[in-house]
Amino acid sequence: MADVLQILPQQLVFGLALGTVYGLIALGYTLVYGILFMINFAHGEIFMIGAYVGWWVLSWLLQAQVGGLHPVWVVPLMLVHAMLFAGLLGVLLERFAYRPLYMRGATRLGPLISAIGASIFLQNAVMLTQGARMKVYMTSLLFPRTWRFQVAGVSVSVLVLVMVGVAAVMMWGLHLLVQRTSLGRSIRAVAEDREMAAIMGVNIRRVIGVTFFLGSALGGAGGVLVGLYYTQIDFFMGYSAGLKAFTAAVLGGIGNIRGAMLGGLILGLIESLAVTFMNPAYKDVVAFAILILTLVFKPTGLLGETVSDWEKV
Amino acid sequence: MLKLVDVVTHYGPIRVLKAVNLEVRAGEIVCLLGGNASGKSTTMKTILGVVRPTAGTVEFEGQRIDRLPTESIVRRGISLVPEARRIFARMTVWENLAMGAFTRQKAPPGELAEDFERVYALFPRLSERQQQPGGTLSGGEQQMLAIGRALMARPRLLLMDEPSMGLAPALVDQVFDIIQAINRQGTTILVVEQNATVALSIASRGYVLQNGRIVVHDTAAALLGADHIRRAYLGEN
Numbered sequence: 001m002a003d004v005l006q007i008l009p010q011q012l013v014f015g016l017a018l019g020t021v022y023g024l025i026a027l028g029y030t031l032v033y034g035i036l037f038m039i040n041f042a043h044g045e046i047f048m049i050g051a052y053v054g055w056w057v058l059s060w061l062l063q064a065q066v067g068g069l070h071p072v073w074v075v076p077l078m079l080v081h082a083m084l085f086a087g088l089l090g091v092l093l094e095r096f097a098y099r100p101l102y103m104r105g106a107t108r109l110g111p112l113i114s115a116i117g118a119s120i121f122l123q124n125a126v127m128l129t130q131g132a133r134m135k136v137y138m139t140s141l142l143f144p145r146t147w148r149f150q151v152a153g154v155s156v157s158v159l160v161l162v163m164v165g166v167a168a169v170m171m172w173g174l175h176l177l178v179q180r181t182s183l184g185r186s187i188r189a190v191a192e193d194r195e196m197a198a199i200m201g202v203n204i205r206r207v208i209g210v211t212f213f214l215g216s217a218l219g220g221a222g223g224v225l226v227g228l229y230y231t232q233i234d235f236f237m238g239y240s241a242g243l244k245a246f247t248a249a250v251l252g253g254i255g256n257i258r259g260a261m262l263g264g265l266i267l268g269l270i271e272s273l274a275v276t277f278m279n280p281a282y283k284d285v286v287a288f289a290i291l292i293l294t295l296v297f298k299p300t301g302l303l304g305e306t307v308s309d310w311e312k313v
Numbered sequence: 314m315l316k317l318v319d320v321v322t323h324y325g326p327i328r329v330l331k332a333v334n335l336e337v338r339a340g341e342i343v344c345l346l347g348g349n350a351s352g353k354s355t356t357m358k359t360i361l362g363v364v365r366p367t368a369g370t371v372e373f374e375g376q377r378i379d380r381l382p383t384e385s386i387v388r389r390g391i392s393l394v395p396e397a398r399r400i401f402a403r404m405t406v407w408e409n410l411a412m413g414a415f416t417r418q419k420a421p422p423g424e425l426a427e428d429f430e431r432v433y434a435l436f437p438r439l440s441e442r443q444q445q446p447g448g449t450l451s452g453g454e455q456q457m458l459a460i461g462r463a464l465m466a467r468p469r470l471l472l473m474d475e476p477s478m479g480l481a482p483a484l485v486d487q488v489f490d491i492i493q494a495i496n497r498q499g500t501t502i503l504v505v506e507q508n509a510t511v512a513l514s515i516a517s518r519g520y521v522l523q524n525g526r527i528v529v530h531d532t533a534a535a536l537l538g539a540d541h542i543r544r545a546y547l548g549e550n
Contacts, residue, residue: 182411182418189401189412195363196399198383199392201416201466 004276009154011272017160017229019268020167025222025245026252026260027174028090028215034191034255035211038108041115042093043219044242045122050086050220051227051237052126054078055135062138071142075162078224086220087213093118094212099205119238126235134234137227163225170218171261177214178257187211191255240284247291253304262302314339314501315360315391315470320369320379322352322359329355330366331525337470342492342502344512344533347522353505354396356522357474360503361393362386373470388416392468396475396505398459402448406439409447409458413465432461435491453484460491464500471495473504477511489515513537 025047032040057078061069097118101110139159147158178184189197190207198204226241227233244267252263267287274286294301315337322330330352337343347353358364360371362383371379378386392413401409410432414425433440436457442450447458456476463471476492477485485508493515496502506512513519513533521529521542529542536542 182415185404185408185412186415188404192401192403193399196395196401197412198363199361199387199395200412200462201384201387203382203384 008276009152011276012269013154013156013160015269015272016265017163017268018271019265020164020171020261021222021225021229021264022245022248022268023261023264024167024170024225025219025241026248026264027171027257028219029246029249030252030254030257030260031187031211031215033249034257035187035194035208036098036102036111038098038102038111039115039246039254040090040093040098040212040215041112041242042097042118042122043090043215044238044240044245045119045126046086046090046093046216046238047219047223047226047241047245048233048235048238049089049122049126050082050223051233052130052135052223053082053085053220054224054227055137055233057081058138058142062141069141071158071162074142075166075224075228079166079221082220082224083217084220086223087217090212090216090219091209093216094209099208119242123235123238130235132235134232137231137233139228139231142228159228163229166221166225170221174214174218175257183210243291244287247287247294249301250291251294251301253301256301256303259301259303266302314374315503316370316372317356317360318370318372320356320359320366320371322355322364322366324355324364329525330359332527333359333369333522333525334527335520335530337501337503339469339501340496340499341518342496342504342516344509344516344519345503345505345522346507346509346512346519346536347505348507351522352525353522354474355525357393357395357472357505360386360472361391384416387466390467390469392463392466392471394459394463394471394473394476396478398452398455400447400450400455400458400462402446404447405444406447406450406458407443409462410439410465413462416466428465428467432464435464435494436461452479453481456480456484456488460488460495464495468500470501470503473502475505475507477506477508485511510537 025043028043028046029040032038058074061074097114098111101114143157143159148155178187186197186202186207187210189200189202190204194204245264248263248267249260250263251267252259252261267290270290271283271287274283278286317333317335320330320333321328333352333356335345335356345353345356355364359366362378362381366379370377373386373389373391378389401412404412410429414428417425438454439457439461442454447455450458460476473492476488480488489511492502492504504512504516513536516533519531519533519536520527529536
């Protein structure tokens, strides 16, 4: 037991890092759900493709033998490319896989099944074009293993700080965008009452497109951070990460932006505790037990609205 | 200014508007009367393009608007005070008014500030509650917010759907005084009402809608004076 308590602070640091990234990915689910009441099950694949784009950028820099690789400019470069690519992919997905369905008044099930189809399509597209074998992120070239320091006996790597920092800045940025700008107000208006938003002069399709872009871009950024952290990526990584982030979104209250961040943090911390106190093999069991328990006992999540969304359809 | 010619609108297979002919001239207050399910709200939604007419035309300032998306129709200068207010409950009073000015983002900030002042002058209660979520306001205050929100767009034509519904009698008079004041400042108004007497007292002309057709059309004074019409169509004794 004493051993466990010794590694606990260390595990909590990992949990915090993991949790902020879960939160970042969860925002993609929650933003889309907030305005369309649909679960974008292809979001995990968008996250995975973000990880690949980051890997391409890093590999290209290494192959081109660009000197002086330093995370200060390399990480932002990877993030920007991954976010743009993932964002545009999200917009295309909405335009061609979901909009034709919900515009024709399909039931909620239509876009959902289309999303599962898109998810399978994207996984296989990446497998066929990039190969089924995993790719390795050369993280150690950017963040040497010696870049770590001790805080109260806990060893914290610079990479973990960068992950938490990037995720926190992006969440804060999204929060400001949604709460303080005219674009954010129009997103909230569409989420609350789509017809009235149109009557205010809001172009609903554009707002839906922008929302997909934002959510997908955050997912893409999450892909880069996870790639850097775990150093191995493959075409299937979006499946479990997507489900975890979905769990985080449900736990926090799907449709609620602060809820997604909170749910991500809680899930990350619980997972790290599970790894500490139980057989690490049960990590995913614990995560999905949380999903089931939330759905059974508090379907609206921690910060969710009490309004039943079934009534809105 | 606004002209509906032989407008037919369906909800699925159901023909809700069968032949609506209606005209609103610049500067007027026109009143559209009718009982429940007569098609009043559908007429409003058809004008705004929220539902599409299956036949007939809608013209605004000489141009057809019945094929345009809602946001383009709104940008031409039509605002709505909807039935049951439908303010954005989770947004603050200030944010609701800002949403009303959504089509005018390129307006100089000074102009927008003036419009906020104008709405706050009309409804001092809203000024006191700027940072309060719309959902926490009383029914009357929400109605004021819905009217203020519509005015923020600086509409040339204001559509009002049952502005007196659910309000205390004293408040109804106040709302109709404000409608008159807005009209005197140069906004043309088409108001849908069940409360015929109050609505006709401020209108210049009135239309009576029944089962999706305009059945009577006359000056407000004539409609107010014609007992048989009020009994037959407006459900009054």
